[in-house]
Each structure stands twice: as C-alpha cells, then as structure tokens.
Amino acid sequence: MSLDVAVLPEAPWPDQDWEGLATRAATAAIERTPQGGWINSPTLIEIAVRLTSDDEVRTLNRQYRGKDKPTNVLSFPMVQPDLLDTVTQGTDDGEVILGDIVLAHGVCAAEAAEKGISVEHHATHLIVHGVLHLLGHDHGDDAAAEAMEEVERSALASLGIADPYPIDED
DSSP: OEEEEEEEEOTTSOSSOHHHHHHHHHHHHHHTSGGGGGGGOOOEEEEEEEEEOHHHHHHHHHHHHSOOSOOSEEEEESSOGGGGGGTTSSOSSSEEEEEEEEEEHHHHHHHHHHHTOOHHHHHHHHHHHHHHHHTTOOOSSHHHHHHHHHHHHHHHHHTTOOOSSOOOOO
C-alpha cells in the first residue's frame, strides 16, 4: 500500500512532524481492519488531516452535524462504507481519496491535559479514531463502540501508546 497522508497544521498547533505522526497512526489503524489487505495493493490511498482551531471545528461541526460546539475530531469520508471492499479495484488512476480528518487544538490539548498524556499521543489516538470512521466504523451502539475501541487499543499499542480507555476499578 502506498499511503499518502497530507497534514495541514495551523496555529495554534506547534511545529513538529505531524505528517509522520499522522502516517504512523493511519497505517496502524488500517492494518487492524478488514482493509488491512490494502497494504499489499498498488493503489495510492490518500488521507488529508487538518490541524486547526476550535473555532473552525465548531463551524464545521455546526454546518455538517448540526452541533454548535467544537469537538475533538471530525471525519469526512469520501468512500461509501459498502464500497470499501472494492475501492482498490478498478480505480481510474490508481488513487483513492479516503477522506479528511480535522482536529481542534484547544479541545485536543484540554483532553490530553485531563488524561495526563501528551498532545501528540492524544492527537495520534484521534487520528486513529478518525481513520476508522473513514473506513466505516461507528460507535452508535455499545457493541460497535466496543469493537471500535478494541481496534484503537491495538493500533495505539503497536505505536507504544497506552490504552486510551482504561477500565476504572472502583
């Protein structure tokens, strides 16, 4: 698989290798899904990641989801879930645009601080989560949420990142 993850970081995101981080996160996510076979495909899979402000994410969230508040991550799939199995076959130019992922800096930074983890680790988790949404995963019910969380745990563990869903033992 040839994976092209283009990252556009904007203020207030700090300068660093976000493209490398996002590529590792996307690869780890894809490898743990039924689309893992794409790794051996000559098709170029493209994902765009925009690291932006809470204000921009709030606008997008209001426009596309009817929720007038910022959220940590938004995903905009370009491929219908029922077409994912055949997406690498018969492309006109050998490229597939999987979709876009947008992260809100303030929300991401606040959640990372609350969890006691780095912004980089939390952003990695959010990108894994976003890629899974691009691949048709959802967390609309408990079973789907648990399945999605298990893939996230596995992907993050492969990157040396702790379980983002620790079990409270009260």
